[in-house]
Amino acid sequence: MEDPRHLETPAGQAMAVRRDPAIDLVRFTCLLLVVAAHCMMVSPVLHRDGTVTTANTLMDQGWFTPVVWVLMIVPLFFVMGGVTGLQSWRRLQARGGTGFQFAQVRLLRLVRPAMALLAVMWAGLWTALLLGVHPQVIQLMATGAAMPLWFLAAYLTAQVSIPLMARFHHRAPRLTFGILAALIITADSLRGAVPVLAFVNMVFVWCAVQQLGFLMADGFFQDRSRPWLLGAIASSNLVLGVVTGVAIYPGNMVENINPPNFCLLLLGISQAATLQLLHNGIRWLGSVSWIQALIAVAGRRAMTVYLWHLPLLVGMSALLLLTDFPKPSPELAEWWWGRIPVFFAVVALLVPVILVFGRLENRPTAASHARGPSRTAVVTAGVVVFLPVLDAALNGLTLALLGGGAACFALAVLLLGRVPTPVLPPRKLLGEPTLPARGLRANLES
Template identity: 65%
Template structure:
């Protein structure tokens, strides 16, 4: 099948990018932002209390539609594809698992630290100015929702060095073992509810492993009819397990904590990605599309982390004004969604200007020594403590402050990535998956 790629300039080591994967990531991010603008609906009651309603999720037609537009598994499939390729490039240049973990942590923790600090300072100032603590808690809870993705994505990405070794030896056995762990957790989650959160690791690592299979061309070996059959089979099995009442038919319910249904969706989406790769490749090859995807990709994590807090803040401020606020679910409310989306985009622009560069991986001199393994491990633990607390007990104002401090400490522990330069790259590694890293700092759009 055709594959659209972008080659590095001739004067730098070759570094090819799969433009189809970049395009799919851009589409997924856009769908997440748009869907959140259709979900968030704070309601001010006559007694002064404020509640939040998920207007989109309350629609009777929502469940079948979310089967198609639940893109979170696709995020992990594409993350597995690029993550495996990044790991192989790093090891080809003599890198280690700790360096890989350092790069992944830096890429995600730096923009998240800025978000937590800004949320803490903003909500604390609002509290001091007399905003009801209930509203503060509602904003903290809603705006902190993207952090679960950060925890799950980091858990999966930090396991790539280990899972890549298993994948190299026995790819299908590794995937089967992870899928079996997902099913085992689902079987015992009724008796042990807390055990269900183990699938934040097992489930997303299994979906990521599907990305490994995509990266190694296992899906590309299937014919178009074979890919279509795989899509139908995965969705039929999904229909059976939800129809029997084993799982909810609402994929948002299945998201936290995650379960087998999302693995089935991930397989279906990976097959669909391969099935439509020629068409996606043509679209990704358009000059204006490529430019748009590259610009958005360099700031994708900032957009993801900040769009919901900005949406929550904007919605909360509108409650304090006389601006017309149509009742949720009415025709006027739906017609107002494009304006809400434009408002979020307008608020994102200065945020991207102020904090977007935090996504760029800070790269030290080529002579700088890497961080000790103990520092990388400590940074990972420091990051996961507040995130795990938020997952189990909910995000509070105090936890926002503690989380910002923990994330800032993790950034200090991680330092800067030492630059790797390959003096004489072999012809075999001049192109494709085995190519070395580019010299100089890399942006979030470019996998480290």
Template identity: 60%
Template sequence: MGVPQQQPPHPAWSGQAGEVQDPPAPERDLVIDLARFFCLALVVVGHTMMVSPVLHADGTVSTENTLARQEWFEPIIWIFMVMPLFFVAGGITGLQSWRRLRARGGTGFEFAQARLLRLIRPAAALLAVMFAGLWAARLFGVEPQVVELIVTGAGMPLWFLAAYLAAQLNIPLLASLHDRSPWLALAGLTAMVVAVDCLRGGLPILAYANIIFLWCAVQQLGFILADAPAHKPSASTLVGIIIASNLLLALVTGLGLYRGNMLVNLNPPNLCLLILGVAQGAALQLARPVLTGVAAAKWVRAVVGLAGRRAMTVYLWHLPLLAAMSGLLLLTGFPKPAAGTAGWWWSRPLVLFGIVVLLVPVLAVFGRLEERPTASAHSRRRPAAAVVTAVVVVFIPVADAAFNGLTLGLLGGGAACFALAVLLLGRIPVAAAGGTKGPLPPPPLSANVEP
């Protein structure tokens, strides 16, 4: 796979190691870029077939998940539940990023600083704009239920942000465990996932602990793939892993230990998604020779590169925009076919087109927030206390939204917390050309292996 050679174990967060030469700038992993683009596109398309607000005769508004009501959907989602694949890809690039930063003398706190800024700056903008816009809508008399529908649309992407941040911020620690014993580290996380699943019946709130354990375990699969020698395991072994994983998934769902609907298994996450992640990671490795050729095509590289630079903005904004468009259409006389009818299904391409059109100005205005936030080579690094405080500040509103639901007031509070975290984190010093200071190597740097 062309990944860096494994280095001797280092302290997980200190980064204090002997002098090592700067590693060469890595080549862009086009297959991982393509996999991420596929995941993002599938999520956006899937959401256009799920959100279906209904305006009732008494003026109330409810929402239906039309796709989830289809009988054919449950087996299909086994194939198209791509969230595990996204975390596998994040594990591959995250491990590479941490090892490069560590080799330059960087610490786990600097890694956390970069990861937090990369993710929360776009989210802070989304929450601030939504709070201001929806507050103004309430003042102008828009129905509270329509406002609540749009608020709910913002809440769904935030759970992913929380899960992804939790997994990425643990990379320095998990990478240290992986360097010592990769399979033991994965087994330990898997055991924690199973333990939570076993105890969640008596204490339902405990199930949310798997937002950390489950997604860290799936991310650990990416670590293993990142260190896999080229062309290994063999194709027959990978096919066997895919078949065995799906048979195990069929067994645990067939026995009634878990639901067969992967959307149900997603919130809160459980062991099924780890098993699915094993199958998807093996499939990615098996398909790598073919995907390498596809990803190398110029037009594919152009499309994937353009989308990849703004992927978090697309993910965070597409569902609120979809909810806003759907909610506002309820207030007009625009034809609204009943959910699940032929007319409704035929309207989905138009809905997708509408979301793409709305995303264009959003990407133009807010997409730059995803660019790597760097300062001069002589900027001071943030103290560890500032990074830890920023993590706490970010997770307070996210946890509140997860347990109590997102409200208009929480949107405003979340925007303030995220903005405070950005101020606490500052900007990231980049190394001067030919120098060794700064946690980030000189540009250009591949987007999928940042920071």
């Protein structure tokens, strides 16, 4: 495996800033799959007595269990987050940055879009409540829209841990991955006796999958032969088939995701190897000019799309309940055909949202002569962010928690402040420009 210390050389640093079109294209495709899947899951039903219930239509389909085995792409998000996150951390290190500065930037880039979402949802649902919408409908909308928040909590945890995990990876990459895998299995083994341990794996599982991205960034998978990659895919899925076949874990991967378990690590191994196996073809496709242009527009706003698509879908579905618009039963073919216009309607609603709120994803502006926040402020901001997100992920989102979460996120943004300009080493020591060439940074800081 390639030694991470090669990045201390000029050639290594030049490589660290190069963009991989395959990562951009895979991330964009995965995001589309997530939006499409949620369009097939949300199905509110208005009954004759005025009550409203929701059904997860997709989860009720017998064919969905084997399909989701292939299409459960959440681990792939963390693999790609490991690749780009490690590259960003090493670039920041080369410019004199610290782990706390890395955490500050990561928190700001994820918290600011979420702050806007929570504030708008809180104001919108309160307005609906004052206009006479039944509290049950308000709670259903809040609960449905909260589904993406567990991902935000998990992704924030994994990303903020990158400086620490990169240190372990630098010293002993295979041992670090092995220890995380052992911790996952231990937590899974004890979760029956101590149920709370299941949620510890929100750290162990996603950090382990992220480590696969570290290995990919260092060329570990690239150096493996095609038979080795095929063997890794086959063996990880074989083990997955055994542990689900003997009912150690559920066969439905959606049931394994929150809290996550060993199955998600096995999927991560399979998906990382598959990504490497298909890398050349995906990279060629991602280099096509019109695809690059599409990804350049939509890819930079991935977090905005992820956070907003489900609340927009839930809100649109709730409004349709109040109209005479045809509402076929999910058992009918008309309902499934109707998912196509629903998908495009959500995409259309996302366009103005991206125009208004998408800029909150931009990299925080550096302050030329300002000091960054203290370590205490960064840690406090992290705690202030994680508490409401974990509460929502574990106990569900309420109207009160929406308002409290928006306030906590706003406080975190104030605590984190502006990003100080890193101390730059002399250019002659690096042998390369301190900033990448135009157009080569799209997937390095997301």
